[in-house]
Amino acid sequence: MKSSKLEQYIRSIELNRENIPSFSEYPFNLPAIRDLHSLSFHPKVTFIIGENGSGKSTILESIAVAYGFNAEGGTKNFNFTSRATHSNLSNYIKVIKGTRKPRTGFFLRAESFYNFASNVDDLGAINSYGGRSLHEQSHGEAFFSVFLNRFTGEGIYILDEPEAALSPSRQMSMLTRIHELVTEGSQFIIATHSPIIMAYPQAVIYQIKDGFEQIGYEETEHYQVMKSFLNNTQKILNILLE
Template identity: 55%
Template sequence: MNNAMLYLRHAELLRGQVSSFDVYPYALPVVRSLERLVFEKQVTFLVGENGSGKSTLLEGIAAAWGFNPEGGTLNFSFNTRASHSGLYEHLRIARGVRRPQDGFFLRAESYYNVASYIDQLDEEQQPLPLPLIKDSYGGKSLHEQSHGESFFATFIHRFGGRGLYILDEPEAALSPLRQMSLLTRMHELVQQHSQFIIATHSPILMSYPGADIRLLDGEGIRPVTLEETDHYTITRAFMNNRERMLQELLGD
């Protein structure tokens, strides 16, 4: 899929509508310098240190597309706590010529709320003989599974292909083995004409072949390779020189 065939082609900050770049979230370096973020690959990773603005930017893009800021599908309209920023109001997104048949916004920090909303909807529609929403997540309440199992059930059962999937730190509840399994699932969905935009700290996920990696830092957003990320270099240095690194860190 070339850029024109992607579901989400770019997100542009309408800078003329921003009243002040001295207040959150516009004071964040990544937002302050943002003009247009162009998506060129089916998989794009947003990486950077804590506080760099990854989640804020991802949330803005997801909300501008039409997703609930707390996560879920386009049909989810619950509001547990209005903690999202107004960035989405000043983002203009360019859609591709094809429309996705599926979509999901996954936020690690509010996934509990999504699981609760699914249970609530299933309880409200009883005793009508309608399919339960949890059936599309594997047939079991997400609250009746471990955090990692519920995440993975969504990837396996709910993501159906030909979709736009926006994921905020999906590795948060996944073991390294499950992260590798997620790579396999991502690849299956990419082959089914899906697009992923993922904020992550996981060098395992960033290893996906052919993906774009965009680093968010004090200078804005720039493309990098996996080997240029701190996530990769620090993890590799630590594992290759564990005893020396621990000695430096712990002072023993």
């Protein structure tokens, strides 16, 4: 019997450091990239967290593109480009795959979701997304419609800040949906700022500071800051607004 580690869809990535022209130039000067050699992923859920500008979206995009997804999101069948702004990091990323192939997959990124929704309309593919144009729904409704209608079992899902359009209660609903899909053999790699979403149990959490560091949920700054704020709201407001 093969281990789940060998069977997972994306086992790890490796950075081809020898061919990188300069680590003083973008995107190779980012904290997420500068000291990166390889990175292993959990068979079920891996989170990548870090401050704005740390490079988590850039590394997630490069993994998705190197795996074969469109840089602006969607399934592997999407090839639209509204503006070519993605980095060339994917050219230096090697994706180490497992023995099993996923039945489906999706790269979701908050910043280009509008362009993705427009392409769905252009292709006449709204039936695959709940039968209603994503543009006719609120941003949060459209996001969640994709989770419910387009994500299925035995899939690889790479999500960049999926909480961007979701209320806290919707983020909790997303946890339920992630768990349903994990029990059906799916794998997730998620960049997030949400202490709700990253609470998914037994996940691997990588924090980017000077490089990648595996960290426990309650050790994350996101959890600690949110807990401190909720437990000491007035005191913190007095400090922030004095």
